[in-house]
Amino acid sequence: MINPRAVVPYGHVCWSYDDPAAFERRARRFLADGLAAGERVWYVAPGPPEPVVERLAGLVGFTEALRRGAALVPGLDSTYPGGVIEPVEQVRRFTAATEEALAAGYTGLRVVADVTPLVRTPAQLRAFARYEHAIDRYMRLRPLAGMCGYHRAALGDRTIAELACLHPVSNVPDVLFRLYACHPGDGAAALAGELDTLNHEMFATALEHADLSPVGGELVMRAGDLRFIDHNCLTRLHDYAGVRDATAVLRTPWTAAARLVELLGLSGVRVEAAR
Amino acid sequence: MRTGAGAGHEGYYHEAVPYRSDEELLAVVLPFLLGGVSAGEPTVVALGERTATLVRAALPAGSGVTFLPGGDLYARPAVAIRSYQRMLAGYLAEGARQIRIVGEVPPAALGVTWDWWARYESAINHAYDSFPLWSMCAYDTRITPSAVLRDVLRTHPRVVTADGRRPSETYTEPKAYLSEERSPVPDPLQRTPPLVELVDPSPTQARQAIHQVDSGLLPTDELEDLVVAVSEVVTNALRHGRPPVRFRLWVGADRVVVAVSDEGGGPTDPFAGLLPTADGGAGGLGLWITYQSCNHVALHRGQGAFTLRLTAGNPHFTD
Numbered sequence: 390m391i392n393p394r395a396v397v398p399y400g401h402v403c404w405s406y407d408d409p410a411a412f413e414r415r416a417r418r419f420l421a422d423g424l425a426a427g428e429r430v431w432y433v434a435p436g437p438p439e440p441v442v443e444r445l446a447g448l449v450g451f452t453e454a455l456r457r458g459a460a461l462v463p464g465l466d467s468t469y470p471g472g473v474i475e476p477v478e479q480v481r482r483f484t485a486a487t488e489e490a491l492a493a494g495y496t497g498l499r500v501v502a503d504v505t506p507l508v509r510t511p512a513q514l515r516a517f518a519r520y521e522h523a524i525d526r527y528m529r530l531r532p533l534a535g536m537c538g539y540h541r542a543a544l545g546d547r548t549i550a551e552l553a554c555l556h557p558v559s560n561v562p563d564v565l566f567r568l569y570a571c572h573p574g575d576g577a578a579a580l581a582g583e584l585d586t587l588n589h590e591m592f593a594t595a596l597e598h599a600d601l602s603p604v605g606g607e608l609v610m611r612a613g614d615l616r617f618i619d620h621n622c623l624t625r626l627h628d629y630a631g632v633r634d635a636t637a638v639l640r641t642p643w644t645a646a647a648r649l650v651e652l653l654g655l656s657g658v659r660v661e662a663a664r
Numbered sequence: 665m666r667t668g669a670g671a672g673h674e675g676y677y678h679e680a681v682p683y684r685s686d687e688e689l690l691a692v693v694l695p696f697l698l699g700g701v702s703a704g705e706p707t708v709v710a711l712g713e714r715t716a717t718l719v720r721a722a723l724p725a726g727s728g729v730t731f732l733p734g735g736d737l738y739a740r741p742a743v744a745i746r747s748y749q750r751m752l753a754g755y756l757a758e759g760a761r762q763i764r765i766v767g768e769v770p771p772a773a774l775g776v777t778w779d780w781w782a783r784y785e786s787a788i789n790h791a792y793d794s795f796p797l798w799s800m801c802a803y804d805t806r807i808t809p810s811a812v813l814r815d816v817l818r819t820h821p822r823v824v825t826a827d828g829r830r831p832s833e834t835y836t837e838p839k840a841y842l843s844e845e846r847s848p849v850p851d852p853l854q855r856t857p858p859l860v861e862l863v864d865p866s867p868t869q870a871r872q873a874i875h876q877v878d879s880g881l882l883p884t885d886e887l888e889d890l891v892v893a894v895s896e897v898v899t900n901a902l903r904h905g906r907p908p909v910r911f912r913l914w915v916g917a918d919r920v921v922v923a924v925s926d927e928g929g930g931p932t933d934p935f936a937g938l939l940p941t942a943d944g945g946a947g948g949l950g951l952w953i954t955y956q957s958c959n960h961v962a963l964h965r966g967q968g969a970f971t972l973r974l975t976a977g978n979p980h981f982t983d
Binding site for chain 1: 695746749866867868871884885888889892895896899903949950956957
């Protein structure tokens with residue numbers, strides 16, 4: 390039984406890179422933190438594992454962790470089977486892996502994965518973006534942490550942005566908003582940053598990828614860190630909730646949202662003051 | 665059937681009442697109001713406190729006239745249009761054949777912010793024309809500057825005084841009137857170096873600039889509304905204007921002033937800002953939101969640039 394209020398480490402990081410060596414340096418720190426915290430760690434990479442194992446040999450404790458099963462270097466194809474990922478099935482795999490790590494006495498599972506090959510086509514991107522939010526929800530509840538690597542030169546800024554905005558943390562500077570999981574008891578999702586006319590299409594895409602489910606006819610967006618939302622994005626939210634026969638409830642300290650909703654007559658959005 | 669001067673007229677019957685004394689105001693307005701009540705027409709007074717008191721005292725007790733606080737209605741032109749349209753639609757839905765309203769803009773509106781009220785007076789000839797409305801706009805000639813009175817005559821098709829009713833000889837159709845260049849009164853703050861000056865800022869940078877100069881001068885709601893307005897105006901300039909987009913910001917003792925310029929011609933819709941663009945295109949909705957969100961918005965075309973000046977706080981500056 391999952392306790393939605395359980396306090397678990399929550400680390401879901403999007404890391405876009407131009408230089409693979411820079412990505413690996415950041416990945417090493419991510420893995421080192423996991424090993425120090427008693428987690429099982431995976432470094433998922435395309436191609437054979439041997440070169441990766443060789444490069445990571447310099448990471449303190451990694452070789453020893455590999456030996457005793459605390460660290461693994463699984464292949465990308467075996468970890469994410471199929472050309473186009475199936476989100477529910479993939480979450481199930483990581484659920485099993487996380488529970489297995491816990492059963493083996495680890496405090497959780499931490500995964501670094503360069504998933505660039507999995508988002509090259511529009512169909513792959515759609516499926517993987519949906520998976521990103523689905524696994525983000527799982528990470529909110531159970532001790533699974535992930536660092537998703539994306540090669541910017543191979544994917545382009547738009548693809549990177551579509552993926553980065555679905556992570557609570559990213560290193561992508563131009564992504565102004567984030568849509569990520571919150572505790573189910575707090576709402577359908579969390580919304581942070583700035584939403585304006587220049588990114589309202591990306592916001593709509595993020596909402597589609599997140600595929601949020603209303604509860605009791607309400608789609609509650611926890612938006613305590615929302616600094617700005619304009620009329621276009623409020624209209625997007627209104628339409629999105631409407632398709633789901635729900636009222637969008639935006640809990641935000643940004644009080645202008647309430648005035649815009651009234652001004653635009655958006656009956657499907659209710660703004661509640663939040664700190 | 666419509667009654668009184670509006671009988672047989674279709675749409676909006678718009679009259680100016682330039683009155684020279686309280687007695688003259690009452691002489692024109694009382695028959696208008698009592699005639700509306702006796703005809704069973706919704707009859708509304710939206711005057712300032714002093715004149716409303718005057719009219720109320722002159723009406724018989726339980727006259728049936730509805731009094732609205734004029735100060736609230738006339739806070740901002742776009743807000744007034746929206747409020748009135750909603751009220752008129754309500755009366756129409758209840759079966760009204762004609763609605764009578766006497767209103768007046770607050771005395772402060774006759775000063776440096778008159779430019780947007782002049783646009784209001786012209787635009788409502790169009791904005792209210794889908795309603796069987798007969799309205800009188802009262803202007804006290806003792807306190808109304810002559811330039812304002814000239815605009816009043818150009819924006820009202822008819823004039824009524826104690827001497828009678830006549831067409832306004834200088835009345836100008838809204839599309840023509842609103843297309844004229846009307847330079848706003850320069851804010852003295854604009855003669856000083858701006859506190860912030862940005863070229864081709866992103867909407868995010870423009871929003872940040874507002875937050876960075878916030879020193880608690882504006883209440884939170886007003887600050888956020890200015891951020892909304894600035895974001896819309898900069899977005900419009902970037903999308904529909906011509907570069908470079910120049911953003912300047914001044915902070916005075918009682919107000920924040922932002923001017924956003926680009927080298928385009930500005931919106932082509934003469935009703936821009938006062939009414940939302942029907943198809944929501946070309947930045948029309950954003951400019952309408954801007955007009956709802958600021959205490960003054962001035963449009964200006966000149967020296968090869970189109971400029972929107974936004975004021976939060978007290979827009980009624982003195983030199």
